[in-house]
Structure formats: structure tokens, C-alpha cells
Amino acid sequence: MQIEKIDHLGIAVNSIAEGKSFWTDVLGINIEATETVESQKVITAFLPVGESEVELLESTSPDGPVAKYIEKKGQGIQHVAFKVKDIDAALDELKEKGVKLIDQKPRLGAGGARIAFLHPKATNGVLVELCERN
Ligand code: ZN
Numbered sequence: 804m805q806i807e808k809i810d811h812l813g814i815a816v817n818s819i820a821e822g823k824s825f826w827t828d829v830l831g832i833n834i835e836a837t838e839t840v841e842s843q844k845v846i847t848a849f850l851p852v853g854e855s856e857v858e859l860l861e862s863t864s865p866d867g868p869v870a871k872y873i874e875k876k877g878q879g880i881q882h883v884a885f886k887v888k889d890i891d892a893a894l895d896e897l898k899e900k901g902v903k904l905i906d907q908k909p910r911l912g913a914g915g916a917r918i919a920f921l922h923p924k925a926t927n928g929v930l931v932e933l934c935e936r937n
Pocket of ligand 1: 811812813858882884932
């Protein structure tokens with residue numbers, strides 16, 4: 804598997820409208836795009852930083868994964884996403900290595916990326932996302 808870079812850090816916030824001010828006003832990073840990902844019950848806001856991005860995540864529903872994360876652990880870094888060249892090959896390789904996955908197959912994420920999550924039990928507690936972008 805070829806990890807190309809940290810694609811983005813996913814940060815769970817109660818509200819993008821309130822949570823963005825540190826990133827935009829204090830750090831001066833601009834929001835490039837926002838998008839609702841229905842399947843994940845989140846609104847995402849992408850803030851590019853060099854070759855990587857900060858992804859703010861606001862839940863659209865109390866039963867969504869981001870809402871559940873905040874309920875358990877509070878606001879903060881929810882996942883780290885690595886860009887890979889070929890996500891299908893990467894998942895096959897992980898399966899061969901017996902790594903526990905949340906997503907057996909890639910699904911569509913924000914910005915048209917193909918994404919898949921690894922299970923935090925396989926990564927010492929870090930929710931890892933693989934991400935393939937064209
Ligand atoms: Zn992400």
C-alpha cells in the first residue's frame with residue numbers, strides 16, 4: 804500500500820458556524836467548501852492547509868457517528884485520513900493482513916473521494932480513514 808500523505812484531519816465540532824472561528828479568525832485558514840454527506844449524517848467544511856486539510860464535522864442528527872463521538876469523547880480530532888493511490892488494493896492488502904475494517908468496500912465521501920474507515924480496535928484507538936481522490 805502506498806500512503807501518499809495525510810489527506811486531512813477530521814475534527815468533530817458541535818457547530819461549524821461556532822467552531823470555525825478559531826480556524827478562520829485566529830489561524831487565518833479559509834473554508835474552501837462545505838458539503839452535506841447524507842450517508843454519514845454530517846456537514847463537512849474543508850479548510851486547506853498546504854497539501855493537507857482540516858475537515859470540520861458537524862452532525863446533522865443525534866444518532867450520527869459524529870454526534871455519538873462527541874457524546875462519548877467531546878469535541879476534537881475524530882479521525883485521520885491518509886491519501887492512497889488505489890483504495891481497492893489498499894483494502895485488499897489490509898484484509899489479507901487481517902486488519903479489522905469498518906468499511907469492507909470504499910464508499911463515497913465529501914468532495915467525490917472514495918473513502919473507507921479502519922476499525923479503531925485495529926489501530927490502537929485511532930479512527931483511520933483511507934481516501935482516494937482523482
Ligand atoms: Zn474524513
